[in-house]
Amino acid sequence: MENDVTTRLDGKVAVVTGAGSGLGRQHALLLAKQGAKVVVNDLGGSVNGVGGDSAAADKVVAEIKAAGGDAVPNYESVATQESAEKIIKSAVDAFGKIDILVNNAGILRDKSFGKSDLKDFSEVFQVHYWGTVYCTKAAWNLMNEQKYGRVIFTTSIAGTSGNFGQSNYGSAKAGMLGLMNCLAIEGRKNNVLVNAISPGALTRMTGNLGIDESFMKKLDPAFVSPAVAWLASERCDVTATIITAAAGGFGRLHYFETKGVQFDPSKPITVDMFDQQFDKINDLSTADPSTAGTEGKTQERLDTLSA
Ligand code: NAD
Numbered sequence: 001m002e003n004d005v006t007t008r009l010d011g012k013v014a015v016v017t018g019a020g021s022g023l024g025r026q027h028a029l030l031l032a033k034q035g036a037k038v039v040v041n042d043l044g045g046s047v048n049g050v051g052g053d054s055a056a057a058d059k060v061v062a063e064i065k066a067a068g069g070d071a072v073p074n075y076e077s078v079a080t081q082e083s084a085e086k087i088i089k090s091a092v093d094a095f096g097k098i099d100i101l102v103n104n105a106g107i108l109r110d111k112s113f114g115k116s117d118l119k120d121f122s123e124v125f126q127v128h129y130w131g132t133v134y135c136t137k138a139a140w141n142l143m144n145e146q147k148y149g150r151v152i153f154t155t156s157i158a159g160t161s162g163n164f165g166q167s168n169y170g171s172a173k174a175g176m177l178g179l180m181n182c183l184a185i186e187g188r189k190n191n192v193l194v195n196a197i198s199p200g201a202l203t204r205m206t207g208n209l210g211i212d213e214s215f216m217k218k219l220d221p222a223f224v225s226p227a228v229a230w231l232a233s234e235r236c237d238v239t240a241t242i243i244t245a246a247a248g249g250f251g252r253l254h255y256f257e258t259k260g261v262q263f264d265p266s267k268p269i270t271v272d273m274f275d276q277q278f279d280k281i282n283d284l285s286t287a288d289p290s291t292a293g294t295e296g297k298t299q300e301r302l303d304t305l306s307a
Helices: 022-033 055-066 081-095 118-146 167-190 213-218 225-231 271-281 297-306
Strands: 013-016 037-041 070-074 100-102 149-154 192-200 242-246 249-253
Touching: 013 022, 013 081, 022 037, 022 055, 022 070, 022 100, 022 225, 037 055, 037 081, 055 070, 070 081, 081 118, 100 118, 118 149, 118 167, 118 192, 149 167, 149 225, 167 192, 192 225, 225 242
Parallel strands: 013 037, 013 100, 037 070, 100 149, 149 192, 192 242
Antiparallel strands: 242 249
């Protein structure tokens, strides 16, 4: 690692969406502390996405400035293409470029699928999934042209493992991982890296979950932000990587494919054949770290055919 490759963010310009409270606020404060100039975006609505108030973004900008950093507020919603373009434009207008985009803004409309209204489904998608698409699209060509970009998505355990009552939210959070995987391939050659965090923290979104006060302190959203600041830096040399971060614990979450079975594809393959081999197909103890699809076990099985 070269000496000048640093975790510092001096000279870098960052946009953090939904930075008026919770995790986004902590990300913005830390990115600014690391030296980045920050656009603090937040439309200042309620946790279910109703209303708006410029005070949320203004307050965080004032905090950054009081600590000696540089920031501007932005009050646009991530949820339309036009307003998302304005968010990215505000970085270019204020600071001349965009190097880092933290897609963090979010809302909740929790309900079991049977009782859910598909209008809520669509609004949750509009903020989490489409908001991430719109903001990333608006920044993408600028980052690729300048040969530097760090894009961070915010996924959730509701997307990677599921959670009762969060079918809308979980599917939006999982959908963005497909986007991450594809953009990581497209951006890599231009040093535009696309990663995700899967956080856990007590914020207004989670409520206090009925836990005691000493444990509540351990779930401070500030404990998530070092992962975001690292992923935003030149030191970050990974792409398409999901980092879990909660209560000071960090890990990597990844898909695994089992060794599986390879039948002879020059002969018919029956349901009974699949049934008889299902335990082997399903045996996670044969999995090892690899990407899914053509770089993983599927490729290894295809290789045995041509060997
Ligand atoms: P939060 O409610 O404190 O913060 C979300 C922020 O996004 C709010 O300030 C809100 O005003 C803003 N926002 C909402 N809709 C917006 C829009 N259309 N445009 C711009 N800003 C908008 O919640 P949080 O817990 O800090 O959540 C931050 C992100 O982390 C979300 O994407 C959430 O889904 C994700 N997340 C949080 C947890 C957790 O444990 N807190 C777990 C997994 C994922």
